[in-house]
Amino acid sequence: MLRLSGRQYGGFCDGLTRRSFLQVGALGMGGLSLPQLLQAEKTAGIGNSRKSIIMIYMAGAPPHQDLVDPKPDAPLEFRGDIGNIPTNIPGIHIGEMLPRLAGIMDKWTAIRSLYGAPGGSHDSFMCYTGRKGSTLNKNGQPPGGWPSIGTIISKLMGTREPGIPEFIGLAPRAGHPPYGSSGKPGFLGQAMGPFKPTDSAKGDMDISALGKVRFRHRQDLLAGFDQFRRDIDKADGPLSQMDDFTRQAFGVLTNSRLANALNIETEDPKVRERYGKGDAKNVGDGAPKNNEHFLIARRLVEAGARCVTLNFGRWDFHSNNTQGMKDHAPIFDQGLSALIEDLHERGMADDVSVVAWGEFGRTPKINNKAGRDHWPQVGCAFVAGGGMKTGQVIGSTDKTASEPDNRPVHFGEVHATLYHNLGIDPNNTTVNDLSGRPHYLVGGWKPMPELANI
Numbered sequence: 001m002l003r004l005s006g007r008q009y010g011g012f013c014d015g016l017t018r019r020s021f022l023q024v025g026a027l028g029m030g031g032l033s034l035p036q037l038l039q040a041e042k043t044a045g046i047g048n049s050r051k052s053i054i055m056i057y058m059a060g061a062p063p064h065q066d067l068v069d070p071k072p073d074a075p076l077e078f079r080g081d082i083g084n085i086p087t088n089i090p091g092i093h094i095g096e097m098l099p100r101l102a103g104i105m106d107k108w109t110a111i112r113s114l115y116g117a118p119g120g121s122h123d124s125f126m127c128y129t130g131r132k133g134s135t136l137n138k139n140g141q142p143p144g145g146w147p148s149i150g151t152i153i154s155k156l157m158g159t160r161e162p163g164i165p166e167f168i169g170l171a172p173r174a175g176h177p178p179y180g181s182s183g184k185p186g187f188l189g190q191a192m193g194p195f196k197p198t199d200s201a202k203g204d205m206d207i208s209a210l211g212k213v214r215f216r217h218r219q220d221l222l223a224g225f226d227q228f229r230r231d232i233d234k235a236d237g238p239l240s241q242m243d244d245f246t247r248q249a250f251g252v253l254t255n256s257r258l259a260n261a262l263n264i265e266t267e268d269p270k271v272r273e274r275y276g277k278g279d280a281k282n283v284g285d286g287a288p289k290n291n292e293h294f295l296i297a298r299r300l301v302e303a304g305a306r307c308v309t310l311n312f313g314r315w316d317f318h319s320n321n322t323q324g325m326k327d328h329a330p331i332f333d334q335g336l337s338a339l340i341e342d343l344h345e346r347g348m349a350d351d352v353s354v355v356a357w358g359e360f361g362r363t364p365k366i367n368n369k370a371g372r373d374h375w376p377q378v379g380c381a382f383v384a385g386g387g388m389k390t391g392q393v394i395g396s397t398d399k400t401a402s403e404p405d406n407r408p409v410h411f412g413e414v415h416a417t418l419y420h421n422l423g424i425d426p427n428n429t430t431v432n433d434l435s436g437r438p439h440y441l442v443g444g445w446k447p448m449p450e451l452a453n454i
Contacts, residue, residue: 032113049157051386051422052204052301053149055309056294056336056356057124057171059179060316063362063372064380065093066325066402068110068393078364078400080372081322083138089391092176097329100337101190101382106391107349109451113395116411117360117376122176122316127357128183130415130442135178142433147192148183149415150307154192155431156424159314161304163257168300169194170293170310175285182309187433194309197262198293261303264295271295275338278331285315289328291335298342301352315358319369327453332356340384353386353421355414364400378404386421388451411444420447420454 065071070084070093083096089103094102094110096368101108118132124137128148147155150167159166169182185193238311254351264272278291289312297308308350312332317324343349361379384390395407419426419441427446430438447454 007071016255044450048160049423050351051353052351053303053306053307053353053355053386053418053422054297054339055127055149055183055307056382057127057287057309057311057314058166058315058332058356059124059174060122060309060314061206061358061360061362061374061379062315062328063317063321063325064112064114064378064397065362065364066321067098067329068380068382069112069397069401070095071399071401074364074400077366080366081409082325092393095329097325098332098333101147104337104340107344108354108382109388109390110393111357111381111395111409111414112393112397113358113406113407113408114379114381114411114414115377115404117379120374120376123178123180123359124183124358125178126411128181129186130410130412134182134250135181142187142437142439143282144187144189144434145184147188147431148309149418150183150194150309151185151192152431153307153422153424155188156429157306157422159304160306161257164261164300164304165258166193166306167192167194168305169196169310170198170296170308171196171287172198172311174282174287174311179286179311179314181386184313188431197258204375241385257303258274261299261305262296264292264299267295267299267322271342274334276331276334278335286316287311288332289313291331291338293337294335294367295342298339298346298348298352302346302348312356317362317371318373320370321362321366321371324371336382343385349385350387351385353418354384355418356379356383357381357414361401364402375402375435376389377402378408380416381409383414383417383451386418387453388417388421389396389453392450394448394450407450408427409448410445412442413448415442416445417447418450420452 005161035184066080066082072084084093085096085099085102086093087102089105092105117126118130118134121134123135124264125133129146130149131146133141133146151168155165157166171182173181174180182194182196260266271296275295276291278289280288280290280292282288299374300308315324315328318418340354343352358379360374360376363375367373378401395409396405398405416426424441426441427444432438432439
């Protein structure tokens with residue numbers, strides 16, 4: 001175990017001495033050290049593909065009829081008071097609160113007939129896995145639970161760039177745990193789970209949050225690093241005595257690539273203005289409406305991340321649906337449209353697949369509190385990039401947006417398409433559970449010919 005020690009400071013009540021030190025071997029999750037995590041990645045096979053995914057979980061379930069499936073001819077109690085606007089694709093209309101996305105409809109596709117939610121409970125599980133089940137209730141799942149798409153990508157593709165975790169989750173802690181999930185590792189284990197710089201590690205990465213004493217401790221730690229780097233140049237220095245994985249772990253810790261990707265202060269001010277800030281505070285027990293996460297996601301995949309997930313808002317508008325939309329939709333519109341345009345302008349659109357969705361849709365009829373309740377029968381999705389066919393609408397619902405009436409699309413089909421975009425065959429690739437039993441990635445669903453170039 002690599003340890004860099006500074007001065008000794010105080011002690012704990014159990015008699016253990018507290019030191020300001022860095023232990024590479026102690027950075028793992030679930031009892032695994034960072035070298036072990038890296039070894040697991042190598043065992044999985046390291047690829048050099050530049051393909052990646054950004055997945056936006058719209059926590060709480062957005063109202064599909066007010067976003068991408070307007071029903072202007074439906075009775076008022078169904079259509080509500082949110083109007084629709086034309087897009088830059090003739091014949092396609094979307095909700096009036098998404099003017100920026102309407103202006104770039106040629107660069108994304110709306111899915112209006114999404115189904116597959118197992119019930120009316122809030123859960124990010126189906127968005128991150130494409131399978132039936134639940135984050136909290138694993139009945140019917142293999143031991144350990146189904147792994148998320150980011151975890152599977154970590155397993156199959158490995159690290160693309162030294163110092164950049166392949167699976168990064170930008171979800172903060174949330175009062176309702178599934179709202180704050182970045183995607184669970186399931187039976188593939190914590191070694192393949194997400195790195196979450198906005199959660200438990202955030203305080204340690206924010207120097208401004210440190211008190212004077214803690215900052216002084218870290219200055220001592222930096223001095224230790226400087227000495228260590230000088231020792232590296234010696235033929236018999238500490239680095240020569242490390243195994244390959246410990247050396248790589250030290251590289252992750254000392255590489256500035258990740259820190260630079262997370263530091264949006266270095267971004268062009270005009271680009272930051274395009275994305276906007278949104279609101280970094282959690283919405284109730286949900287996620288923040290933080291547009292800077294859209295920008296950070298782009299910077300992370302550009303730096304080498306394979307999969308970045310982020311959670312946006314709390315779309316659970318049981319009362320005053322119109323006000324909830326006013327609070328969420330314009331911010332979301334700015335963030336997602338900026339991300340899609342940015343990827344195109346940087347020549348990344350064919351390599352980076354983007355999907356934004358929630359766990360289900362909302363009731364067709366407005367309730368007596370002017371809200372919409374849970375509706376697992378149908379929902380919606382926004383998809384872009386990844387070389388997918390865009391400028392279209394896939395699927396339709398009946399006259400009140402109650403049920404799919406043309407081309408129902410399952411969560412698993414979208415996942416199969418995302419794997420296909422990465423160069424992974426979801427119907428011939430398997431991952432083994434804890435008993436060694438192989439499982440296909442999405443349970444038999446195939447990539448969507450409407451989206452994928454098959």
